[in-house]
Amino acid sequence: MSALVRVAALGALTLATACGGSNAVIRADKANYPVSMSKGLRGEDGKLLRASQKQSVGTFALDYTSWSAVWTLVPIVNARRDISPELNAQVEKVGGDAIVGLNVKSTHCLWNYFTIVGVLPDCAHVAIRGDIVKVAASSVPAP
């Protein structure tokens, strides 16, 4: 292989890397339980609950990958997702009343290194975590 061909091949391979990404939209419009992204949660009477009234009974976890193409212009998979089914199922499974401390993490996929300057589909990992809590029946207002 001549030097010129090698240079051209490596140059083309380099150009093929990266320059892409993916985005997603998360909603929970059909959640049957309260979901708080902080530790704050209101009891049945509308007053803030004390930390001692919230007993952790499990961890909510949901991981998925969103895919899009042409620099996020074309959504492919998981571009919009209502996470209510997973929320409802996991809280019900452990007998919880709510989720607190829900957080969302967005990270890259290894595949994004090889998207031919964003032309091929790109992806992003989404990791959602939270604490499933059970709340004492009688709520006492926080100070």
Add this chain to the structure above:
Amino acid sequence: MSKQSLPLLLLAASLAGCSAGATTVFRGNYPVMLGPKDRVRATTPLPTTKLGDYVGGAYKSENFDGQVATNENLSSLEVEAERLVWSYPDRDLRVERIEPEAWSTLFNAATTAQVMVYGQAVQMGGK
């Protein structure tokens, strides 16, 4: 450096890459509610008055030379939330949608991840 080695170096640097990740963190005891339920074991929502739209987010960008730009501690978000909510026990944030995103620049010179949070600040029970 020879002409032949330049693309190879670029390729190696590109594939070495980096992988930024951003995470939402809301500290404190003011409720930041996602979804229709605003309290435990209640079927109907409490009356609220909208105070204003809310946008915040976590952001992190990482270059392959090791430089990192971030607001992953959500300082701007916390300041905004504090201004709207923290001092008022009857004020909450209602999250309408969360938008996680990740992308990289040409040759993976930098990768960026962010999670934007869109919603409203509300006052419980009206003004």
